[in-house]
Amino acid sequence: MNRYGLIGIMLLLFMLEGTIVPWLVPVGFGDRIVPHFVFAFVLFAGLYGSRYMAFGLGIGFGLLQDIVYYGHLMGVHTFLMGLLGYTAGLLAANKRITLVMALAIIGLATFAYDSGVYFIYSVFRISTETYDWAIIDHIAPSLFLQLIFALVFYIPARRWFERIAPRQKSGEEE
Amino acid sequence: MIEVSKHIRNKRLFVLMLGLILFIAVIGFSIADRKNLSWPENFIKDTVGFVQQWFYKPAGYMAGLFEDIRTLRTLREENEQLRQLAAAYARDKAEYNFVRNENERLKKELGFTERQQSLYKYKYMIAQVVAVSPDPYNRTIRINLGSKDGVRTNMAVTSVEGLVGIVSKVSPFHAEVMPLTELDDSSLTSKSIAATIRGREDKSFGIVSSYDDETGMLHMNKIPENDEMTVGDTVITSGFGNVYPRGLTIGTVETVQVGDMGLTKVASVRPAVDFDHLSEVFVVEVPGQEETSE
Known part of the structure; x- marks a missing residue:
């Protein structure tokens, strides 16, 4: 599995998010269970690759999502995926990340991502719901889906990212 | 050593601030009502849509x-x-043909212009849904018709059940549909729908202006006080707003109440369409819409 194979897998996940997943989600839950599979891979890149790789992948795939599904405004996913991918990489630098830690970081980052999307849309007055409602309506159900996805792809994703970016020992600040 | 690390932290903060400013600039640029997309956007949209x-x-x-x-x-x-419904339609069809011929004859005698006569001859273009956006605040639906097929922004999109939304962005081979669930009267970009009741088209009136995510209902307001709207009535578009064509089903009335000021009534409307598992939709082309939409 080289770098291009990994990008290919992420592109495939990006396609699945908008096409197959809406059919698997039961009727009535379409806007409640929202997949963030690509974002999970961006976080894996931060945890087991390097933070620069996570930053690049986050910006790239976020921009792709913003352009392809351009509705009200552009840039939300680019900004949040890039920022959170980089932050996850920063948290994981020079540490051995276990399964539990990885899941905790992915859970927190997904929660922050969905909250960020909510706050940006409410600042620009595109959604007027309360934050409490947003948590119950879609942030929590999406988080569950995300954790299950991360659990399933933990081992292969870890292997792929560690292979293409061997972890540096220490002192890699800049 | 401390100085160096401080310097690096400041640099990181600096980059973050720069990113934030860039991000706000991009949002400000993209939130405006853009008529045409740039060629990289078109290229990416069409390539991804093709896959x-x-x-x-x-x-x-x-x-x-x-x-x-x-x-x-x-x-x-x-x-x-x-089968019962088909029998009823067959009976109505004979009646309809008579009325339509009579109507056309009268229009001709009264000297209607060509444009007025063809105003309600809608063309329905069938389109396949290609993808649905994985973003709870931006549930755009992508369809496989684009500007090369004659799709323009602000065209209405319906399914067999009723109105789905309007076309918001168009690339050469694909288009994005903004569903009714994104209607919001406080938003800058959404467009309200002038509505009426099936069977009392000339007597009822209301404006469907927002969708409530918490209840799953559309909100209809500005209904005249003496309107006889009741629970269970079918709400359709009236075509007065010049964005949506007339006669498309929106939903059924669930509750009717007196509004905040007491002068008009408000109603909640359950959408006729289930927005989740859509596969085929129709884009409604109104003759001469190019002139009116500007």
Whole structure:
């Protein structure tokens, strides 16, 4: 599995998010269970690759999502995926990340991502719901889906990212 | 050593701030009502849409297969109902033909212009759904018709059940549909729908202006006080707003109340369309819409 194979897998996940997943989600839950599979891979890149790789992948795939599904405004996913991918990489630098830690970081980052999307849309007055409602309506159900996805792809994703970016020992600040 | 690390932290903060400013600039640029997309956007949209259609349609077909097996029991009842409905339509069809011919003759005698006569001759273009946006605040639906097929922004999109939304962005081979669930009267970009009641088209009036995510209902306001709207009525578009064509089903009235000021009534409307598993939709082309939409 080289770098291009990994990008290919992420592109495939990006396609699945908008096409197959809406059919698997039961009727009535379409806007409640929202997949963030690509974002999970961006976080894996931060945890087991390097933070620069996570930053690049986050910006790239976020921009792709913003352009392809351009509705009200552009840039939300680019900004949040890039920022959170980089932050996850920063948290994981020079540490051995276990399964539990990885899941905790992915859970927190997904929660922050969905909250960020909510706050940006409410600042620009595109959604007027309360934050409490947003948590119950879609942030929590999406988080569950995300954790299950991360659990399933933990081992292969870890292997792929560690292979293409061997972890540096220490002192890699800049 | 401390100085160096401080310097690096400041640099990181600096980059973050720069990113934030860039991000706000991009949002400010993209939130405006853009008529045309740039060529990189068109290229990416069409390339991705081309791949997406290989996934969405087969998935929908598989899901439909299971759905069919599940609904096998109720099929008989449904068939009976449809047969009765077809008989009723056949009776109405004869009546309709008479009325239409008479109407056309009268229009000709009264000297209607060509444009006025063809105002309500809508063209329905069938489109396949290609993908649905994985973002709860931006549920755009992508369809496989674009500007090369004559799709323009602000065209209405319906399914067999009723109105789905309007076309918001168009690239050469694909278009994005903003569903009714994104209607919001406080938003800058959404467009309200002038509505009426089926069977009392000239007597009822209301404006469907927002969708409430918490209840799943559309909100209809500005209904005149003496309007006889009741629970269970079918709400359709009236075509007065010049964005949506007339006669498309929106939903059914669930509650009717007196509004905040006491001068008008408000109603909540349950959408007729289920926005989740859409596979085929129709883009409604209104003759001469190019002139009116500007």
